[in-house]
Amino acid sequence: MEIVFQQVANGLSVGMGYALVALGLSLIFGVLHVINFAHGETFMIGGLVTLIVTSLLGVPYLLALPIAGIAGAILGLGINRLAVQPLLQRRDGSADVLLATFAVSILIHQAVVVLWGPAPARIDGLPGAIEIGPVVLTNQRLFVLAIGLAFLLALEWCLKRTRFGTELRAVAQSQFASRVVGIEVDRVNLRTFVIAAVIAAVGGGLLSPVILYSSLMGQVVIIKAFVVVVIGGMGSIVGAVVCGLLIGLLESMLGLVTSEGTATAVIYSLLLAVLLVRPYGLAGKKAR
Amino acid sequence: MSRTSVWLAGGLLVAFLAAFLIDSPYVAGLLAYALVLGMFALGLGVTLGQMGYVTFGHAAFFGLGAYAAGLMSTKFGFNFWLMAFLAPLPGAALGVLVGFAAARLGGAYFAIATLTTAEILRLVAANWIDLTRGPMGVLVTSPPLPWQTLFGWGQQQSYLFLLIIVVTLLLVGLRNLQRSPLGRAWVAVREAPDLAESLGIPTVRARVANVAISGGIAALAGALLVPKIFVVTPDLLGVGYSATGLLATIMGGKASLFGPLLGGFAFAVLPESLRFVDAARLAIFAVILLLVVRLMPGGIVSLLPGFRRNTRAPTFGQHTLPALLRPDLPATGTDVLTVRGLRKAFSGLKATDDVSFTVRAGELVGLIGPNGAGKTTCFNLLSGFAKPDAGDVLCLGQSVNGLAPHRIADHGMVRSFQQAAVCPTLTVYENALTATHRAAREPFLSALLRLPGCWRREHDRRLRAEACLGAMGLQKRADELASDLPYGDQKLLAIAMALAAQPKILLLDEPAAGLNQVEAAQLAKVLGDLRRAGLTIMVVDHNLKMMMALCDRIVVLHHGAKIAEGTPEAVRGDTGVIQAYFGAAEPTVVTP
Numbered sequence: 001m002e003i004v005f006q007q008v009a010n011g012l013s014v015g016m017g018y019a020l021v022a023l024g025l026s027l028i029f030g031v032l033h034v035i036n037f038a039h040g041e042t043f044m045i046g047g048l049v050t051l052i053v054t055s056l057l058g059v060p061y062l063l064a065l066p067i068a069g070i071a072g073a074i075l076g077l078g079i080n081r082l083a084v085q086p087l088l089q090r091r092d093g094s095a096d097v098l099l100a101t102f103a104v105s106i107l108i109h110q111a112v113v114v115l116w117g118p119a120p121a122r123i124d125g126l127p128g129a130i131e132i133g134p135v136v137l138t139n140q141r142l143f144v145l146a147i148g149l150a151f152l153l154a155l156e157w158c159l160k161r162t163r164f165g166t167e168l169r170a171v172a173q174s175q176f177a178s179r180v181v182g183i184e185v186d187r188v189n190l191r192t193f194v195i196a197a198v199i200a201a202v203g204g205g206l207l208s209p210v211i212l213y214s215s216l217m218g219q220v221v222i223i224k225a226f227v228v229v230v231i232g233g234m235g236s237i238v239g240a241v242v243c244g245l246l247i248g249l250l251e252s253m254l255g256l257v258t259s260e261g262t263a264t265a266v267i268y269s270l271l272l273a274v275l276l277v278r279p280y281g282l283a284g285k286k287a288r
Numbered sequence: 289m290s291r292t293s294v295w296l297a298g299g300l301l302v303a304f305l306a307a308f309l310i311d312s313p314y315v316a317g318l319l320a321y322a323l324v325l326g327m328f329a330l331g332l333g334v335t336l337g338q339m340g341y342v343t344f345g346h347a348a349f350f351g352l353g354a355y356a357a358g359l360m361s362t363k364f365g366f367n368f369w370l371m372a373f374l375a376p377l378p379g380a381a382l383g384v385l386v387g388f389a390a391a392r393l394g395g396a397y398f399a400i401a402t403l404t405t406a407e408i409l410r411l412v413a414a415n416w417i418d419l420t421r422g423p424m425g426v427l428v429t430s431p432p433l434p435w436q437t438l439f440g441w442g443q444q445q446s447y448l449f450l451l452i453i454v455v456t457l458l459l460v461g462l463r464n465l466q467r468s469p470l471g472r473a474w475v476a477v478r479e480a481p482d483l484a485e486s487l488g489i490p491t492v493r494a495r496v497a498n499v500a501i502s503g504g505i506a507a508l509a510g511a512l513l514v515p516k517i518f519v520v521t522p523d524l525l526g527v528g529y530s531a532t533g534l535l536a537t538i539m540g541g542k543a544s545l546f547g548p549l550l551g552g553f554a555f556a557v558l559p560e561s562l563r564f565v566d567a568a569r570l571a572i573f574a575v576i577l578l579l580v581v582r583l584m585p586g587g588i589v590s591l592l593p594g595f596r597r598n599t600r601a602p603t604f605g606q607h608t609l610p611a612l613l614r615p616d617l618p619a620t621g622t623d624v625l626t627v628r629g630l631r632k633a634f635s636g637l638k639a640t641d642d643v644s645f646t647v648r649a650g651e652l653v654g655l656i657g658p659n660g661a662g663k664t665t666c667f668n669l670l671s672g673f674a675k676p677d678a679g680d681v682l683c684l685g686q687s688v689n690g691l692a693p694h695r696i697a698d699h700g701m702v703r704s705f706q707q708a709a710v711c712p713t714l715t716v717y718e719n720a721l722t723a724t725h726r727a728a729r730e731p732f733l734s735a736l737l738r739l740p741g742c743w744r745r746e747h748d749r750r751l752r753a754e755a756c757l758g759a760m761g762l763q764k765r766a767d768e769l770a771s772d773l774p775y776g777d778q779k780l781l782a783i784a785m786a787l788a789a790q791p792k793i794l795l796l797d798e799p800a801a802g803l804n805q806v807e808a809a810q811l812a813k814v815l816g817d818l819r820r821a822g823l824t825i826m827v828v829d830h831n832l833k834m835m836m837a838l839c840d841r842i843v844v845l846h847h848g849a850k851i852a853e854g855t856p857e858a859v860r861g862d863t864g865v866i867q868a869y870f871g872a873a874e875p876t877v878v879t880p
Contacts, residue, residue, distance in 0.1 A: 035396050037344075086582065091712070098342045098399055099538065100581045106531070106574035219527075224342060226400045234396070248753075265411040268404045275389040275401060 002134035007252040013210060016148035016249015020203030021221050022240040023155070031172045031192045032088065034097040038079050038105040040222025042197045046072050046204025048112060048214040050222030051123050057271045060096035061125055072201020078192040079104055084193065085186065105218070112215045121153030125194035142205045151199055152241050159237075168192060172235070227271045234281060236267035292738055293462055299456025307441050307449040316444035317516065318556060323451040324513045326552025328529075329536040330545065331505030332757060336534070337542035338471065339498045340725040341391060341479035342399045345406030346506050346533045348386075349379045351525030352409060353507025356426040358520040365712075368430040372511035378502040379507020387499030392492045396432065410525035425521035428514050447515055455497035455511065455549070458505060461736050462545055465501075468735035468742065469749075472722040474498050479711035486671060486705070487789040488697030488726035506533070531570075535577050541587025550588055595708055600717075600767060602750060616790060617822045618684060620650040624793045624824045625670070625701065632669055639665040640676070641848035647793065647826055652819045654835040655828045657845035658869055663828040664706060667797050672696040684792065698726060700792030706801065708778035712771035716762055716781055719770050722754035723785035727752050760784040760814060770793065776807035783814070794823040800831045812838055836860065844868070
């Protein structure tokens, strides 16, 4: 029984990682109506930057996270300029962005493998753990959950209470009408993209002490984030977070009864099942 | 001799020449590998090029084909070659599943679903050790092909011979499909899905069929790769092959049939010459993809002269539209459209509030009302683009309430859109031809093999497209791209397309909006002609002068409800109507 509770705690913290990546994907899809395939690599770069500044430069872990965020912002800016913004106005824009960000994701991954190497590495996060009855919860896992929730609340606040949030929601509904009322759509697009990238990169920094840094972690997380986004409903932020946690939970529960490969296959199959039964996700509405 | 037989004879000749002339087994094997990759890209291009859906997991179909053929021959002892040619079946079945799950929702979902499907299959193949031996792979031996002993060829040569024949057959079949209603439906789905639905094209079925065909071809390619690699491993289902197929298709040129084949060749030969930079191979591919997408979206074939071949419009003959319309029209006086108690609310706002009216055969009925009166919503409810909360819509006595738009078009009610909706990258003539989709049903096999029946029906469709363009005065612009037309002509083209869908009743949503005086006059003349030909028409428009002159009867909506109905004169004098338009009960008399 203890192991079940332990897996619940572990699953929730890994699920928060999926949620943070899915959140950004969902945000970008909601506003720009495109899919950023390179989003998983931004997550990986967040982990890598955290690894480099903590182990090589000796920066404390807590200080490494903002640095990872900044790295994410720069990367997001670059991806947007290289593979998203120039293609958005095309007639096949969303298909071209998918292809271009796919190419960028390969490039980022290959660059890391060549320049840094493919070997996984351990990152020391926050030390210590607390015991709740039989369950041992490391401070790092608690920290992941807390920061993840903080991000969610901050984002909600930003969307509902700030001028930028209002503009963002306007652009999400209609780019054309937003332009008409004088919103700088390109700037909103760029900021949305960068915010999503920062969340993903910090997510990578948060998760890599838990799951080990690896150059493959972006490719693994992006598919799971896709599953989360589709099940939660594309464009839905709450859906992304709730489903992220649930998928993390389900994955760690499946880990108790079956092999890792089978567990992953089951989770991927959920995506097809949901598409067949509830096409626009559990929380999503038909978007046009 | 038909084009098809010329192609087939040519393919056979090339196959014989190649098998006889190429001595080196290495060259023959490399060419065969290029053809397999080309075939894979050709299949992928059906989805990516024809329908415009990106796929990140076509290796799912490719690997499935290889595993299906491999396992059936090793585990159950069937002849490998026989199983290879049955491999398209599981591929197509998977295509139906993925296509139905995701392609009906749109490109983003489809890209995600293909990626996930390939990963699922890869994980199954890697973990189901009893069946697949996991990462070790299945060792498959293929028996010699019959013509190897017959002609005394080497193994690689006879394999190449087979592949050239298969690729030729695929090219011919796909070319035939491209020129059939099914192929045109794919393009319409890519360019304007709502328009396609309104013209009676079952877009979901067309998308599922597209993915199934694409998956079947990819599975065949996967199965035919096995004799070259001997061992079927989970890698065949991995991202590497998905990416290779995708890049080959895009680099070659996704819009044509030869593009992907060309890309497949490039990808078979390039890695051979790029061996020295093996580590950076993926990165180089990614750079190429990025460059092609940003700078040369048409791919290599777009650089070749004469790359874009349009279906040329025929020289226009003497077919008049009324003659083509007549046999299909209901008898004058029957109720063509009956609307009973139609209601629709958008979060409290009553957009359509208990509206009832009838349109009889041969009538031209106007639907007017101030801005926001609910006219377009009413049309959306009638044509299936929105579902009514309550009420019933009958077309020729049969309820069409809640049906998909293409089903309603099948009942004979076809609509046009307020904004001119046309397929921009097709010519005017191709647009009209696309719109004839439901004019004559084309069985799949007949389209694939271009049987005599297909020729006859295609001839009818051409006549119809011609006649509809002629009726709108567009015959002179038939070979221009639809996107190059001035707005007024685009709207006329949209009406021509609605006509080509063989309507019994035509619903026109603001046909005169955006037209200048001359164009509006041309439109009024056309509508008059159509009415005289016996077509039943319902029009929404703000040009009251035109409506009063043209309509037999007018229905007036205000705040979603019907406030008046009658002849133009009666409606003009109705105080309720005047109040709705001008906001005053009585005209104010100013006394000095």
